[in-house]
Amino acid sequence: MVGNIKRLESLALLGVDVNCRHVYGWTALHAAAINGRTEAVKWLLKHGADPNAQDNFSNIYQVARENRTSPTNVEVVRESEFSTRLNHSQMFRGCTALHYAVLSDDTPTMQALLDAGADPTLCNEYKLPPADYARDIGMRKLMQNHMQRFEHKKKEQQIEERRKFPIEQRIKKSIIGQTGAISTVCATIRRKENGWCDDEHPLVFLFLGSSGIGKTELAKQIASYLHKDHKDGFIRMDMSEYQQKHEVSKFIGSPPGYIGHDEGGQLTTKLRKNPNAVVLFDEVEKAHPDVLTILLQLFDEGRLTDGKGKTIECKDAIFIMTSNLGSDEIAGHALQLREEAEALSAHRYDQEPSDEAVEAPLTISRNFKEAVIRPILKSHFQRDEFLGRINEIVYFVPFSRAELLQLVRMELEAWIQRAEKKHSITLKFDPLVLDALADGYNVHYGARSIKHEVERRVVNQLALAYENGVLSKGCSVLVTAVVPSTPQEKAKPIIDSNTPIVLKVKKDKDSEFKEVDPSSQLKN
Known part of the structure; x- marks a missing residue:
């Protein structure tokens, strides 16, 4: 069917989405690419097929388990409705049409995909780009050249975009107040984006303040800015779910021989999909001390080992912890600072301050941080090395x-x-x-x-x-x-x-x- 243009046209007239997936996970574009149907690939791309859609088919064994059927049945369907060219017991999840064009040594199809905006840097489940599957040296060099050009162009676009629309400007559109917190976070991220940071460690923030004043929303906006609203770009972990010692296994997965070993950990499974994600550890003060030990390894080494012994490298991730520790003290200090600023303003201009006045961001004093907040944090977390791995402690103040x-x-x-x-x-x-x-x-x-x-x-x-x-x-x-x-x-x-x-x-x-x-x- 994928090579039959008339059949594709008739399905389009019936309203069939060109990006719809087979029950086992692939799209028509994937099937056309692996079978060398260049004209069908061009037709699909012209009518809206996503050149960067990734195959959800893993392998015949895993798909069989997920669909409660036999591996043989899955293999028959995959070969009859997709391709007989591949060993379907291997992992194919995450492969794009470009991966399949390279696997089939089909240069015209590969070029058609690249012309339509296919990303040659996208990796599959094995973290491998299409170029790594090229058997021909000439094709591999061609793909590598496309990768370099694509990455260079993407970097230039990002730099130009940041110049025209700075991160602070984007985030302030979605968050009311918290000017000081936004400035602190954006300055740190800017260092990372422009290569003025320690590449061996991930960025770690601790957001402190009362509930409902923008801590979670700021984390979401950072993820939206960095990952363009990609669903895997933001990971939220409710740390109140990890208060007991036995719940640590839910975090990184159970070791071999224990119940749930095959399921994987809630954090490790998500991080494996996107090691560069923005990860929010909400209400971190509620987590069991053993979970904090895992976080210390994560923050210090930029890697995490799951229950199966597999290591996930995530030095480019951004980790954000939120906490209500010291929230009353922060609120009281901020309100005092605001009252002093308003009194000074009223005295200076001999009038009451206007509700609509533009206010300067409150600056939490260094003495308050050291004399009040640090003892509270140290008393709870019990570890100087844990606090030492935090790049920035960010203070969220009550609204004016x-x-x-x-x-x-x-x-x-x-x-x-x-x-x-x-x-x-x-x-x-x-x-x-x-x-x-x-x-x-x-x-x-x-x-x-x-x-x-x-x-x-x-x-x-x-x-x-x-x-x-x-x-x-x-x-x-x-x-x-x-x-x-x-x-x-x-x-x-x-x-x-x-x-x-x-x-x-x-x-x-x-x-x-x-x-x-x-x-x-x-x-x-």
């Missing part, structure tokens, strides 16, 4: 008033879109509501407290009004705050978490907004 208003605005805008998309209701917010909701911030729960405050004080009313028929499709809703009058005409009204928030509804464009009771029917 201006940042809280940004968070509230972002949350409300999300609900505006949901109301329009799901219910065809136009949602608007009085600016006073921002202040009322921002006052519900809890320093211990971070941005989550803002999300919950919006849901509790606004969305609950909207849901009740919708259920009771107060809201209908096409109507407009104004969410506003009831501000008490002040004795002095120019006095600023007091708006806080106790300020009532009400709904005003306009049934159509010709009517006016009316305050409504969400628990009763709308009165005309």
Whole structure:
């Protein structure tokens, strides 16, 4: 079928995806490449086939186990529907169409794939690029030349991209506040990207601060920046799952002779897929000391040995630990610094600081780090050598008033879109509501407290009004705050978490907004 252009065209007319996979893992492009069907390869590429798609077929034995059939049955299918040229007991997972073109000594197909943007540096499960499978010396040199050109071009593109759109600029688009933390992390990654780092050790960060203030999100954004949203580029390990000594085996895999030996470890399995990944060890303080011993080896040597005795080299990985250790102390110190800065600003300009003012990033004092935080870390981790392998301890501070208003605005805008998309209701917010909701911030729960405050004080009313028929499709809703009058005409009204928030509804464009009771029917 893969060599029959008319058959491919008829399937395309039926809406069949050119990148769809056989139940055993390969694509039509893989099959066309291994069988030397150059015209079919060109047709598939022209119609959207991914030149860098990797085969999910491992070998006949593993596929047989996964599909609960016999290796013989798998081999028959693989030979009849893929190719008879290969020894299917060998491992083929991760092979691209370029691997198969080289395996079949097919230069025209290889060139067609390269012209379509196939990556000659992509490796299979054995960490081997297509060039390593070339039997002909001329083809091997040709592939190696393409690899060098591809890597050089890719590097130049990355450098130019970093110049035009620096990492700080990218990350700040997705994270509110934490300017100091972002600057520290980005400066360290920049050293690594440009070759100003120790190549023998991976980068290790420890993110400290309260919950819900961006520690996990910053780790995700780093992975997105470095790995272009590749799903294997970010690994998250919840360290609360490794609190007991016997759970260490889940981390790196059980040794031979023990239950689960064939399954592999949760970390080692993921790291083997992408040794350059960004790995997040969430709430690392909850892990058993034996797990920390494994992490020390990982951070110190840049390699990890699994339960089967196989070593994974991961010196180019980035390891990020998060912890709530010292979070109360950090929050208290940061709030004190912010109060001092605001008092100084008010004194300097003889006015109260504006909520919308651009604030300089808080700088956690060296004395605070050494006198307060280091003893807390040392008391918990018990090892100076563990703390010594951390490149940067990064401090996340509570949100400022201006940042809280940004968070509230972002949350409300999300609900505006949901109301329009799901219910065809136009949602608007009085600016006073921002202040009322921002006052519900809890320093211990971070941005989550803002999300919950919006849901509790606004969305609950909207849901009740919708259920009771107060809201209908096409109507407009104004969410506003009831501000008490002040004795002095120019006095600023007091708006806080106790300020009532009400709904005003306009049934159509010709009517006016009316305050409504969400628990009763709308009165005309």
